[in-house]
Amino acid sequence: ILNVEQSPQSLHVQEGDSTNFTCSFPSSNFYALHWYRWETAKSPEALFVMTLNGDEKKKGRISATLNTKEGYSYLYIKGSQPEDSATYLCAFLNTGGFKTIFGAGTRLFVKA
Amino acid sequence: DAGITQSPRHKVTETGTPVTLRCHQTENHRYMYWYRQDPGHGLRLIHYSYGVKDTDKGEVSDGYSVSRSKTEDFLLTLESATSSQTSVYFCAISDGLAEETQYFGPGTRLLVL
Numbered sequence: 001i002l003n004v005e006q007s008p009q010s011l012h013v014q015e016g017d018s019t020n021f022t023c024s025f026p027s028s029n030f031y032a033l034h035w036y037r038w039e040t041a042k043s044p045e046a047l048f049v050m051t052l053n054g055d056e057k058k059k060g061r062i063s064a065t066l067n068t069k070e071g072y073s074y075l076y077i078k079g080s081q082p083e084d085s086a087t088y089l090c091a092f093l094n095t096g097g098f099k100t101i102f103g104a105g106t107r108l109f110v111k112a
Numbered sequence: 113d114a115g116i117t118q119s120p121r122h123k124v125t126e127t128g129t130p131v132t133l134r135c136h137q138t139e140n141h142r143y144m145y146w147y148r149q150d151p152g153h154g155l156r157l158i159h160y161s162y163g164v165k166d167t168d169k170g171e172v173s174d175g176y177s178v179s180r181s182k183t184e185d186f187l188l189t190l191e192s193a194t195s196s197q198t199s200v201y202f203c204a205i206s207d208g209l210a211e212e213t214q215y216f217g218p219g220t221r222l223l224v225l
Contacts, residue, residue: 006154034213043202043216044155089154091214099170100145100214104154 002026004092006103013080014111020076021106023090027071034091035064035075038105044089047075080110115139116217118203124223131190133220135203137183143206144186145214146170146178148199155202161186193224 005024013019025033032051036044048057053068061078077084087105115138125131135144143162147155147170157170159178167178175197177189190197203217 043218046213046215049213091155099160100157101171102147102155102157104152 002092002094002101004090004101004103006088006090006106008106009104010107010109012109012111015080015082017080017110018076018078019080019108020074021088021108023073023075023092023103025071025073025090025092025101025103026094027069029094030068030071030092031095032093033066033073034093034100035073036089036091038087038089040086047088075106077108080108082110082112084108085110116203116205116215118201118217118220120220121218122221124225125193126225127194128192131193131222131224133188133201133203133222135186135188135217137186137205139205139207139215140183141205141207141215142183143208143212144180145204145206146176146186146188147202147204148172148197149202149219150199158188158201193222195224198222198224 007022034049035047037047038044048064050066055066057064063076066073087107089105091100091102117136119134145160146158149155156172158176161167161180179187201220204214206212206214
């Protein structure tokens with residue numbers, strides 16, 4: 001069974017703080033890693049798709065890095081805002097391609 | 113927003129009854145997925161489809177079946193609902209394989225009493 005782990009499980013920060021969290025996944029047979037942002041009462045929305053070792057992606061204040069050799073990805077949020085409060089999910093796909101394995105998510109709370 | 117709808121959005125049913133959830137897309141995407149979301153587990157893949165009449169199991173497929181007779185519709189059936197199948201069910205679509213983003217529907221909240 002493939003295991004994708006995210007840490008921490010939850011995180012409370014103050015507005016303006018920068019923060020980061022981790023997604024760990026199997027390093028063998030890597031194909032792609034996705035990051036999603038999931039607000040309460042909504043559906044998950046895509047942030048990044050990463051496929052190459054060393055990939056770095058950025059969207060506004062949010063960025064992500066990928067290390068496929070050691071099996072981890074970091075998501076960074078610079079200058080957190082209350083509207084960043086959400087659950088951040090990572091999803092791993094191996095070379096089988098179709099079967100997406102999601103982590104349990106990191107729940108971020110940003111206090112104004 | 114990707115054109116994905118799910119029906120019903122909420123359902124309460126009794127143990128042992130059959131239940132069918134529908135996912136409908138207007139994007140003509142090839143791939144469709146059913147997930148369930150439970151506290152502490154994130155999203156878990158139940159079944160997926162890679163084309164009309166082409167489906168396969170995900171990691172939590174026991175007790176569920178699917179059908180895809182048209183590109184736009186992907187049905188999830190609980191043949192005999194159990195309380196452990198109380199969950200929120202999300203449908204997703206994508207236009208390609210692993211490197212393509214999945215777009216999620218609004219979810220169906222199912223309560224099995």
